[in-house]
Amino acid sequence: MATGSMNDISDKPEKDQLKNKFMKKLPRDAEASNVLVGEVDFLDHSFIAFVRLQQAVMLGALTEVPVPTRFLFVLLGPKGKAKSYHEIGRAIATLMSDELFHDIAYKAKDREDLLAGIDEFLDEVIVLPPGEWDPAIRIEPPKSLPSSDKRKNMFSGAESIQMNGNAPKDGGQGGGGHQVSDELQKTGRFFGGFVEDIKRKAPWFASDFYDALSIQSLSAILFIYLATVTNAITFGGLLGDATDNMQGVLESFLGTAITGAIFCLFGGQPLIILSSTGPVLVFERLLFNFSKDNDIDYLEFRLWIGLWTAFLCLILVATDASFLVQYFTRFTEEGFSSLISFIFIYDAFKKMIKLSSYYPINMDFKMDYITLYGCECLPPDPDSNSSLLWNDTDPLASMLHWQTNSTPGMNATIDWTSLSKMGCLKHGGTLVGKSCKYVPDITLMSFILFFGTYTCSMSLKKFKTSPYFPTKIRKLISDFAIILAILIFCSIDALIGVDTPKLIVPNEFKPTSPKRSWFVPPFGANPWWVCLAAAIPALLVTILIFMDQQITAVIVNRKEHKLKKGAGYHVDLFWVAILIALCSFMGLPWYVAATVISIAHIDSLKMETETSAPGEQPKFLGVREQRVSGVIVFILTGVSVFMAPILKFIPMPVLYGVFLYMGVASLNGVQLMDRLKLLLMPPKHQPDFIYLRHVPLRRVHLFTFIQGLCLALLWILKSTVAAIVFPIMILALVAVRKAMDYIFSQHDLSFLDDVIPEKDKKKKEDDKKKKKHSTDSDNDDSDYPYSEKVAAIKIPMDMMEQEPFLGSNKSTDREKSLTFLEGHTSC
Secondary structure: OOOOOHHHOOOOOOHHHHOOHHHHHOOOOOOEEEEEEEEEOOOOOOEEEEEEEEEEEOOHHHOOOOOOEEEEEEEEEEOOOHHHHHHHHHHHHHHHOOHHHHHHHHHOOOHHHHHHHHHHHHHHOOOOOHHHOOOOOOOOOOOOOOOOHHHHHHHHOOOOOOOOOOOOOOOOOOOOOOOOOHHHOOOOOOOHHHHHHHHHHHHHOOHHHHOOOOHHHHHHHHHHHHHHHHHHHHHHHHHHHHOOOOOOHHHHHHHHHHHHHHHHHHOOOOOOOEEOOHHHHHHHHHHHHHHHHOOOOHHHHHHHHHHHHHHHHHHHHHOOHHHHHHHOOHHHHHHHHHHHHHHHHHHHHHHHHHHHHHOOOOOOOOHHHHHHOOOEEEOOOOOOOOOOOEOOOOOOOOEEOOOOOOOHHHHHOOOHHHOOHHHHHHOOOEEEOHHHOOOHHHHHHHHHHHHHHHHHHHHHHHHHHOOOOOHHHHHHHHHOHHHHHHHHHHHHHHHHOOOOOEOOOOOOOOOOOOOOOOOOOOOOOOOOHHHHHOHHHHHHHHHHHHHHHHHHHHHHOOHHHOOOOOOOHHHHHHHHHHHHHHHHHHOOOOOEEOHHHHHHHHHHOEEEOOOOOOOOOOOEEEEOOOOHHHHHHHHHHHHHHHHHHHHOOOEHHHHHHHHHHHHHHOOOOOHHHHHHHHOOOOHHHOOOOHHHHHOOHHHHHHHHHHHHHHHHHHHHHHOOHHHHHHHHHHHHHHHHHHHHHHOOOHHHHHHHOOOOOHHHHHHHOHHHOOOOOOOOOOOOOOOOOOOOOOOOOOOOHHHHHOOOOOOOOOOOOOOOOOOOOOOOOOO
């Protein structure tokens, strides 16, 4: 041990300490424990002292990093035992790194408390024989660590262990579902829940803007913008087909921009993304056909339905109807979210198959007949009066005849061999040849772009766990994974030059149909009684809006996302109602929370700790809660009309690949998917899921079968005309879950149907257990199958949960510096 004067110890950090890169790995307000060992020639016996300082102080260059010191361990002994002293120092350093022991060290009142803490630590230590393990081998940190709560509970004597036959305290309450939070409490006052939401969210409003100051927000904006634009184009085209262009792509763009921006700016949960949904599209198609068959003006009738729907939604807000959300358990949430995810995946492949039928591949191509393939333009036959004629009998020529009013004199001046396809058809020529119907490269190139974008997005998203490049670069690549994938495959498409279908955005700001304007008059086109009759279909739309909005809000506000600013179910529904009324007056589509895009928004804003030790896996901290990304996304969507010259270079297969990625990514962490995989796994290869420890496998499979059957019925329903009653069937899932109380025990349901995420549940499993009779009774499946009676730690566990005293000037018995181990104590 180096010797020196106490004057060498400065309270200011040195330059080398400040430059130490390890500082960024330490959490804020960290304190140091200094372990000092050495051999001297003036001692005959070992001297050991463990000191807790009343206030943490800087000890100059004594520590590797400029962190104040709270604990000191000093070991001095006679010469000749340096290795032994060093190993004791390592043991003490390991002891102080234990979460439970350093809490005990902060709160210990006397020497006995410290010795009891050491005994508890030794009971949990695993010892490897010297010949069975090479100390030079580095042990990689595990991906996840068990919580120390169980150790605290086991040795505090204050909590007991729950027997396996009982349900956990916070789950399985007879189909109850969520643990009731403040957001879902029924106030009993008129607009009481709405007012409470405003009080809860108002203090965070300013931080919702400056919390977005991160490069991660930029990546989320670009990703969600492209997803939103693609979705708007898709639903706009479908709406145009369903309503004879009374609502089209431009109306979809404008409605998406207005409603999304207003909702993200003033809504209770700005992470939710609004969009058109399938059930709304089905309702629009049925409403248009009904109006057309009964000579009713479609837009005026739709206006009154929208106004009635907004009125009914406001009644639901005023009566705190959102408290019903607490009955949406994991069973209902996962059934709904899985269905929407499968729809995204199905639609992505459906669009690609439709593209391949539009640009077919010549399956009859033969290399030996390559000289016979081609396409020529022949002048029209003046004696022919036919319009379109296909000749499929000749294997060498498939002919398309298109007769026009071209005069023989005009045809004589045209060089028919130099005309393009469009020029040939324009002048009434005939396309002849095997290649006239086929564009061989477009379909294959489109599928390369489709699967390439999906695979690249998945790979780059996982790049943050790669061993390559520094942490910041890996995180940056992971944050911009989807944008990078889009840029890569847009560049590949441009370099190869195949004419793949591109993104087409309207370039004129005017209604799609010339028969309408931007304002729908409420009177004049329909009889007066239509205004009252609109209340009947409005009731169905209200159920549809309420279910879609609130189930998505429940999924976004899950505990596993660790949101800190609270939810706003009533405020969200209020603004959805106002925006429905606004869109009805402007003749724009109705919008509601989009599940998959909202989940993608959450995933793109997830934060992880940067204060992990070298080699330690980063921990999930929560989501970057802010309003800026959503507002900018929808503003960009609105100005996309003026960005058409840039957006036209993005191939549609690339965007379909993004759709596929969002559908697959939103299934991650869904317990239903994990249980479906178990059906194909032998028991010995099954993961260590918490419910497999407590629920028999056959019961798990039965639960999965029922949930899968409900999902299949929902899929069949949404694929038929009966899709209009889809929201009612979602309500039926709640009834099915309630009926399962008679099939499964509350113990089984508490593990199979719980909103607590799997990773948190495994950590909290032993914390929830209760002992019925004695502290030495334990479960067979416990991580601690054997325990003997040990010295009880006398520190109450409520003290353990408190913050350690840092800087108190009062001198108490607990705060006195401790010196123990007067003689030699083995460690």
